[in-house]
Amino acid sequence: MTEQIHEIRLTVNGVEHETAVPARRLLSDALRHDLGLTGTHVGCEHGVCGACTVLVDGQPMRSCLMFAVSAAGHEVTTVEGLENPDGTLGPVQQAFRECHGLQCGFCTPGFLTTITAGIAENPEPTEDEARDMIAGNLCRCTGYQNIVKAVCRAAELARESEDVQ
Incomplete structure (x- = not known):
């Protein structure tokens, strides 16, 4: 039995990305492995430590507890997206x-x-x-x-x- 793959569109740091993920792919894994945004760190993988926190529509969210398919249609901001528009530190x-x-x-x-x-x-x-x-x-x-x-x-x-x- 093969796992069903979902084509999703993620908006991360203001940039739209299209990717294909299994339904159970965590947002943290999609960010790091599928999109190459490795600034989001995975620590405990249970939502306790907070290392994987990203912003979803401006609210903090543990990306190790959220499925990537659930983030489709929402604005995700990672640590890479916190700098000022001119590239200086936020x-x-x-x-x-x-x-x-x-x-x-x-x-x-x-x-x-x-x-x-x-x-x-x-x-x-x-x-x-x-x-x-x-x-x-x-x-x-x-x-x-x-x-x-x-x-x-x-x-x-x-x-x-x-x-x-």
């Missing part, structure tokens, strides 16, 4: 750089997407709100202090860029 990326919010970097893509959605919802988070924002993402290296600083700095940078426009 506010969350810049804040991670300035605040030394990463060490090994494995969990970073999930944090960046999660924080992007978080500051869109709460553009002026307190430190406690920043901690709540990242509570679903695990990091084994940093101790979270610089990540919390990066959340607050990212919100500040995002507000400043809105003021300029």
Whole structure:
């Protein structure tokens, strides 16, 4: 018995992709293996660690828990899509750089997407709100202090860029 293959159209980082996947192909696998977007990392494969988090219609989603066929018709944003239109670092990326919010970097893509959605919802988070924002993402290296600083700095940078426009 052969597995049925589905032709789907995925919009990822503003670019439309056509691909053929089995119904059980996870979004994380489709992004990494079918589309070559390897910035999304797969950690626990159970939705616990948050390393695979992407944005689906602007909301954080564990891509290891979502089937690729379910993403058809939705806008998916991966870590590769977080830079500014001119190719410079986006506010969350810049804040991670300035605040030394990463060490090994494995969990970073999930944090960046999660924080992007978080500051869109709460553009002026307190430190406690920043901690709540990242509570679903695990990091084994940093101790979270610089990540919390990066959340607050990212919100500040995002507000400043809105003021300029």
